[in-house]
Amino acid sequence: MASKEVDMVCRMENFTKSFSLKIINYSLMQLLRVDEHPPLVATFDLAGCNWAVNFSTFSSECNITPRRNCVYSHIALQVSLLTEIKTLMYLEVEFRLLDPSGRYSVGDHTVSKSEGYLLKLKDAVGVTLCMRGSEITNYLKEDSFMLECALRLVKPVCVDARSKIVLVPPSNFSESALCRQFIQLWITGEGADVAFKVSGEKITAHKKVLAMRSPVFRAQLFGPMIDSKSDCIKIEDMNPDVFRRMLQFVYTDSLPLQEEFSVEMAQHLLAAADRYGLERLKLICEEKLSANIDVETAATTMVLAEQHNCEQLKEICLHFVASREKLQAVMESDGFSHLMESCPSVMKELLGKLDSERRS
Template sequence: MAVSFELSLLNQDGKSSPDATKSLKRIFKEKGSVGFPNFMETSKLLASEYLKNDSLLVQCSLQVKKPSCTEKTMKIVVPPPEMNQHFGWLFGSKEGADVTFHLNEETCVAHKAILAARSPVFRAQFFGSMMESKTDSVEIEEIKPEIFKAMLYFIYTEKLPPGEDVSLEMAQHLLVAADRYGLERLKMICAEMLCTGIDAKTAAATLAFAVQYSCLPLKDFCVDFVASREMLDEVMVSDGFEHLVSSCPSVLKEILEKVKKVF
């Protein structure tokens, strides 16, 4: 609770003055102490009118303020968000699913409304003028089943499947799927993974990949890596550099500009 605390020295007539009065306001807890470590210098006290016959008169005033409703609610512990857990359960339980995806010889079910809320492409498929809006069955041929399922899990939970060992190859495939369905956050997560696996042998190929799928952060990282003084010679003799030159000639200008600054 909040308490206003005032301490005053009184002269022998029972009066006090501002120079012998101090106050503070604080919230008392179960442990701790309240006071004034430097209330008055000893020399001033000995020369004052407050000390007489080795005795002092001290007046202490307390004003207690009851905690308001707002102060009480501040003690309530708000639990962390649980929406991703609930949607994860919904995806796993398949309850209420209204669309089936055919992944080669496998099938996977989901909820149109959730997919549409998360992906502009799914929104157009299920609630636009496209053919899939009139059917509960969709064929998926361009994406591997494990990649598509991992993407759906992310759509529901904002996470990759638990226990999933995401290789650099899988990260590439997931980035392609994320790009296709407009899942920008998943795309950036995959780009971050690919950045950790870049070396002199893979930098040129990864750069061409980043340009192809319009992943600007990954492209900029690769350009800086290729143009670095330590890596340029090794990258130029890698298998992917010739493909980079033929497929992305415009990015070479950026590399050259970076090289000029480095050298």
């Protein structure tokens, strides 16, 4: 007996984000009433939702002895949801103070972590640091200080399996401080030791990071064919924005959410991922393309899938084109003639698919 096809797929997804925040004119913040309405200092996007960051400081007293009071300074940060949702989500928030030079501070009292559940608009998770006396002044520079925030969001992602899209497994990138430091390394570029000239634009990176993540970069940067005299590797057949996005994935194992990069970018990134052996990035691009197949893109996407060995994506394209109501429109598209000329083997598969569809 043939196994039943799955109609719906639901998987738990891990989303992470890390960013630094600078508070300027800290003394003026003391004039705001922060007990009930902490001021909004930042907004950002994560997992298809909008979020707000509210920040405040306040003081409290503690009676250590009948004759002595101790003043404590509190720094509070709150991450709240600005989007209506229909499912329960779990959020971890961690923030730490940075020293005046922007480096990580040392000590448990400069790090705070909290977690909570979100179900509706304006639900929030807050964290608070508590410091004794005027210790907070150690982190001020010109009436400003810096902090870093790291987030981890867990939510279910449900899709209609019958819509035929490629599913990407969740990232296995660690949620540790090491992961956040790799992200910071990508953002700052500090200590970069290799340069690429991509269609005339210079882009720097770190050899060992590239070699660790890509077998092609490893062979290029540390293999027997390396040119030790060359201080800049030329890449003429790739757009700088595509190369930069690919490097972002190398460092962070993620890209901006799918709605934030176009189908055209996904096509170019897929080719780049195949070129440098980045299999998870290929799947991310396949998912984007499979979710956006229409009569105008089906043929060109099928060519791309054939050229870069994307069997799932090719099968989804064949399934789309072979449907009776789509075939004629696809044949009239600009990409169909290119499909016939460049991929005759795919045309044979398409004819076989059409025959199978007709018989069923």
